[in-house]
Amino acid sequence: MSHDFTPAMSKRDLLALIGATAGGTAMYMAMGAFDQARASTFKGPPKLDGGGKGKSVLIIGAGVAGMTAALELGRAGYTVQILEYQDRIGGRSWTLQGGDTFTELGGATQTCEFAPGNYINPGPWRVPWHHHGVMHYCNEFGIALEPFMQVNYNAYVHSTKALGGQPQRLRHIQADYYGHVGELLAKSVKKGALVDSVSREDGEILLESLRSWGALDKNFRYVKGRDSSNRRGWAKEPGGGLTGEPLPSDPMTVETVLRSGLWRSIGGNLTLDHLSAIFQPVGGMQMVAKGFERAIGNVVRLNCKVTAIQQDEQGVTVNYLDTRSGAKLSAKADYCICTIPLPILAQVEMNVGPKLAAAIRAIPYTTSSKVGLEFKRRFWEQDEQIYGGISYTDLPNSQISYPSSRYGDKGPGVLLGAYMGGASGYELTALSPKARIERVLEWGSQIHPQYKAEFMNGISVGWHRVPWVLGCFGSWTEETRAEHYKNLCTMDGRIMLAGEHASYYGGWQEGGITSAIDAITRLHQHALAV
Amino acid sequence: MKPLTVLAAAAFAFGITPAAYAQKTPAAAPAPTAQAMDSADGAFISRGQFGETSGEAMYRRVCSACHMADAKGAQGAGMYPALANNPKLASSGYPLSVLLQGLNGMPALGSMMTDQQVADVVNYVRTNFGNRYKDKVTAADAKALR
Numbered sequence: 001m002s003h004d005f006t007p008a009m010s011k012r013d014l015l016a017l018i019g020a021t022a023g024g025t026a027m028y029m030a031m032g033a034f035d036q037a038r039a040s041t042f043k044g045p046p047k048l049d050g051g052g053k054g055k056s057v058l059i060i061g062a063g064v065a066g067m068t069a070a071l072e073l074g075r076a077g078y079t080v081q082i083l084e085y086q087d088r089i090g091g092r093s094w095t096l097q098g099g100d101t102f103t104e105l106g107g108a109t110q111t112c113e114f115a116p117g118n119y120i121n122p123g124p125w126r127v128p129w130h131h132h133g134v135m136h137y138c139n140e141f142g143i144a145l146e147p148f149m150q151v152n153y154n155a156y157v158h159s160t161k162a163l164g165g166q167p168q169r170l171r172h173i174q175a176d177y178y179g180h181v182g183e184l185l186a187k188s189v190k191k192g193a194l195v196d197s198v199s200r201e202d203g204e205i206l207l208e209s210l211r212s213w214g215a216l217d218k219n220f221r222y223v224k225g226r227d228s229s230n231r232r233g234w235a236k237e238p239g240g241g242l243t244g245e246p247l248p249s250d251p252m253t254v255e256t257v258l259r260s261g262l263w264r265s266i267g268g269n270l271t272l273d274h275l276s277a278i279f280q281p282v283g284g285m286q287m288v289a290k291g292f293e294r295a296i297g298n299v300v301r302l303n304c305k306v307t308a309i310q311q312d313e314q315g316v317t318v319n320y321l322d323t324r325s326g327a328k329l330s331a332k333a334d335y336c337i338c339t340i341p342l343p344i345l346a347q348v349e350m351n352v353g354p355k356l357a358a359a360i361r362a363i364p365y366t367t368s369s370k371v372g373l374e375f376k377r378r379f380w381e382q383d384e385q386i387y388g389g390i391s392y393t394d395l396p397n398s399q400i401s402y403p404s405s406r407y408g409d410k411g412p413g414v415l416l417g418a419y420m421g422g423a424s425g426y427e428l429t430a431l432s433p434k435a436r437i438e439r440v441l442e443w444g445s446q447i448h449p450q451y452k453a454e455f456m457n458g459i460s461v462g463w464h465r466v467p468w469v470l471g472c473f474g475s476w477t478e479e480t481r482a483e484h485y486k487n488l489c490t491m492d493g494r495i496m497l498a499g500e501h502a503s504y505y506g507g508w509q510e511g512g513i514t515s516a517i518d519a520i521t522r523l524h525q526h527a528l529a530v
Numbered sequence: 531m532k533p534l535t536v537l538a539a540a541a542f543a544f545g546i547t548p549a550a551y552a553q554k555t556p557a558a559a560p561a562p563t564a565q566a567m568d569s570a571d572g573a574f575i576s577r578g579q580f581g582e583t584s585g586e587a588m589y590r591r592v593c594s595a596c597h598m599a600d601a602k603g604a605q606g607a608g609m610y611p612a613l614a615n616n617p618k619l620a621s622s623g624y625p626l627s628v629l630l631q632g633l634n635g636m637p638a639l640g641s642m643m644t645d646q647q648v649a650d651v652v653n654y655v656r657t658n659f660g661n662r663y664k665d666k667v668t669a670a671d672a673k674a675l676r
Binding site: 100305466 | 531563564565568573574575576577578579580581590591592593594595598599604605606607608609610632633634635636637638639642
């Protein structure tokens with residue numbers, strides 16, 4: 001938006017402008033347009049006009065990408081079949097709950113012992129509002145969504161090196177950081193230190209905005225009192241009757257807040273992929289997979305290990321092993337959409353061109369580990385008033401995520417006790433399942449001392465040990481995008497790849513869905529042309 | 531799921547930027563705690579950098595996540611290659627380049643190691659698990675291949 005402030009404009013005019021509905025609306029609209037440019041390209045299911053009757057597509061992989069392709073191609077009249085390696089559909093759209101087992105590479109088998117209703121999602125666990133593809137199919141399939149508590153101001157931020165290693169409430173850190181930064185900036189404005197950057201009039205607006213943003217007092221100071229306590233909380237909370245008078249709390253000093261490093265946690269909540277509204281399916285992410293399963297009908301063959309994908313001018317032949325019977329089988333179709341994760345696809349014999357072959361081998365898969373812990377009671381709710389949300393720590397477990405559902409439940413509760421990447425992610429994966437739990441209990445008990453007395457059982461997934469992915473998701477750099485991305489997505493003869501690795505949504509289901517829509521749209525154009 | 535590079539970070543959002551992380555003082559106890567053993571090996575010191583203090587510790591703490599403790603690899607829908615008795619290790623440049631550049635789905639883990647750590651773990655793997663290659667790589671060799 002552009003406004004010309006004339007030097008003659010009065011302060012009152014300026015203040016009126018700040019609150020002007022038109023200006024605010026214009027700004028929000030401009031921001032919305034920007035968001036649209038960055039948000040998912042999903043514009044609804046593709047219109048595959050002309051139909052695919054008499055044509056066949058073999059899809060490899062029954063994750064959300066493969067099932068999106070199967071659903072929409074099937075609706076357009078194509079004959080579709082999916083070959084799936086596992087004995088279940090869904091891929092990384094996966095939930096572990098009581099009675100489930102997971103056998104990792106190396107042979108360790110864990111059985112989930114969670115009480116009914118408790119679960120963890122080892123893979124994707126959130127659905128942001130702007131992941132239009134996932135939202136579309138959840139709505140279509142009638143999958144119940146509930147709010148995922150991404151930000152909880154009463155959850156902790158924790159550094160072993162700051163504030164005596166004591167966990168801090170996010171509301172304290174955020175209020176004090178905003179407040180002190182606001183006060184410092186206000187001082188600069190009033191001293192005239194910013195005259196080269198903002199006009200006098202804009203400086204007045206900036207001052208008022210800082211008072212609002214930072215909870216500053218009438219003198220633009222962030223100090224103990226009503227304004228700051230309304231943000232960070234009171235030393236004695238307001239009540240009723242003769243004992244109801246609240247007592248304000250003491251903000252931390254600016255030095256304490258800055259040196260704590262805990263302000264790092266504020267920015268992560270502001271990224272587009274974590275803005276409210278953000279959801280989770282009621283009952284776990286598996287509900288997304290189950291919705292697709294109901295919609296696509298009986299087109300999935302489970303327990304199929306693909307060994308070769310060969311094409312000629314007539315079509316594609318896929319050789320596979322039935323891992324139950326040991327039978328060597330093959331399937332043919334006019335086209336193949338392959339969603340096999342790249343570390344595995346790199347090991348499958350394929351006659352594709354050198355550019356696609358190189359792209360398949362160019363993308364490393366990132367590490368990630370998650371650990372679910374079940375406790376006898378929801379002590380985080382009962383003792384610490386933390387209802388959902390995430391605590392962040394510089395301990396190796398990195399995060400503790402509290403369940404965003406069934407608040408107040410009296411039975412056992414499950415936390416996501418660790419969500420680890422980077423060096424620590426590999427190190428945790430290399431441990432035995434039992435040793436992983438021991439470590440995560442040691443780390444977490446530094447934040448919640450109740451851990452050891454309340455612990456019941458746990459389950460861990462280190463994604464590099466997951467037999468059907470060999471990692472968590474494709475990790476692109478600007479360089480590999482420039483060199484390989486188009487080649488990875490381009491149709492090679494009668495073969496096309498889809499999945500989160502063929503998208504700009506690494507590790508999100510939206511990537512799988514949008515890549516599948518893009519792939520089948522191009523496949524359909526090809527089918528109409530020949 | 532990410533951090534895990536800048537793009538990955540956007541995707542899976544670990545909240546806190548990698549940095550050096552302080553170790554807790556190991557508790558004094560007759561049997562060493564898991565955390566004390568981790569400290570002794572240099573494990574779990576940082577998200578952005580491996581802290582392992584020997585080639586043996588690096589293999590056990592990191593490489594074995596995929597190649598397994600016995601270095602025999604693993605087989606699922608795809609496989610992790612065995613490093614045990616692996617003739618590809620005859621040329622020291624091969625494991626060095628795999629570690630520093632990555633290969634297929636394997637990330638370039640050497641990017642989170644010092645030159646000396648890279649050399650140590652390559653030397654460890656080339657002289658264990660049935661591999662008996664006498665020539666050693668040095669930190670300078672690792673540096674040259676980055």
